[in-house]
Amino acid sequence: MKTLKLLIGLTLLLVVSAFAFAGFGDFANGYDLDDAVSDFKLKNTSGAYVSLSDFPDAKGFIVVFTCNTCPFALANEARILALDQKYKSKGYPVIAINPNNPELKAGEDFEAMQKRATSQDYSFPYLYDKNHTVYSEFGATKTPHVYILNRENDALLVKYIGAIDDSVRDASTVTKRFVENAVEALLNDEHVKPAITKAIGCSVKA
Known part of the structure; x- marks a missing residue:
């Protein structure tokens, strides 16, 4: 009897582990640090299609997976705008991408993306990942989820993955500005530390 219970327990553990490693709830095969990012072509709220290759003079990018309705994303909206205004002129523009499926999340x-971009006067592209492929290539699981890319030898390499800062809910209590520190390190040819932080937000609905 004890042997049977042990076998059942081991079987359940293997099943759970298989689901975890298959990527349920998280992407096992997303980009890692120093991986080269493939270009993509997504529709902007302006109606035009945007690719990373449209910015040949960029030193890199601050890619942010975000959305219209997640309270965490909305709490970081002004911070995303501030990052674009601060670093676009220094060669690191923001590229925002909405990975959510509107059939799963109203x-x-x-059209709602267009209204949001207009009402909040977005200074950066806000792209629609209609086929939900780009976010899975990156491995994004949350909104917001940030990837900082740096151009090296004609490739765009991932140099940071995670949160914007250490206070996703309240900008007034921020003590560590992860993205700002990472971009400043790249501008000064320094190593990014920390290069990975935990993204906190709503799960991607796709």
């Missing part, structure tokens, strides 16, 4: 359709 308020995430393209």
